[in-house]
Amino acid sequence: MLHVPPAPAPAQRSVLTALNSPTAVREAPTPALRAAQQPVTAESPLSVHVLDRITPSGHAPTRLTAWRFLLRTGGRAVAAADTMLTPDGWAFSHFFEGPYVTATEQALRQAEALPAAxxxxxxxxxxxxxxxxxxxxxxxxxxxxxxxxPSDLLVPLAPAPPGIAAHRAHRFAELLPLLTRRLTPTPLLSSSA
Known part of the structure; x- marks a missing residue:
């Protein structure tokens, strides 16, 4: 079961305003959104966090960068809208489509079926x-x-990096060694002359 927290009201308003703007939709690089014949709704708000590094102690600090909304029409997600934090608060950033939109929708359906909340x-x-x-x-x-x-689950979205299974729930503690190895810079070998 998923407990989707509400997005900040200004973030949601900015996306709805952009969706109702013929110019914003027409200029978006989203053919599926422009071609929508039925009303488009902004659903499933997700906070977007970025992980840049893992500390030597295994701590994985993140930073909030956006709120993302799936844009649905005809019963399926066809695009997404991101918001960004500005000095004046949350504002619409851009529309987009691609494999991560359908992969997010699929992962959310998988997560709904999990026994835990x-x-x-x-x-x-x-x-x-x-x-x-x-x-x-x-x-x-x-x-x-x-x-x-450590007990949180991460479900890599397709396309996932080589060696990491997409759409399979991994405990963060299980993925941590792999992520640490891949995010730790390899020291350059020095040659003595």
Whole structure:
């Protein structure tokens, strides 16, 4: 069962305003959104966190970068909308489509079938070109802060990096050694002359 926290009201308003703007939709690089014949709704708000590094002690600090909404029409997600935090608060950033939209929808359906309750978020690992559905075990937590707990689940979205199975739930503690190895810079070998 998923406990989806509400997005900040200004973030949701900015997405709805953009959806109702013919110019914003027409100029978006989203053919599926422009071709929608039925009304488009903004659903499933997910806070987007970025993981840039893992400390030597195994701590994985994250930073909130966006709120993402799946844009649905005709019973399926066809695009997504991101918001960003500006000095004046949350504002619409952009529309987009691609494999992560359908992969997010699939991962959310998989997570709904899990026996435990989770708070869904997205966790991006830019250095690995990896996006995951982060299933946080504390459903009452503030969705804008925190870091993955060892028992939290990460569901890598397709396409996932080589060696990491997409759409398979991994405990963060299980993925931590692999992520640490891949995110730790390899020291250059020095040659003595």
């Amino acid at each position: 989770y708070q869904p978020r997205l966790l991006s690992v830019p250095e690995l070109y990896m996006l995951t559905l982060w299933l946080h075990g504390d459903c009452a937590a503030d969705a804008t802060t925190g870091h993955p707990a």
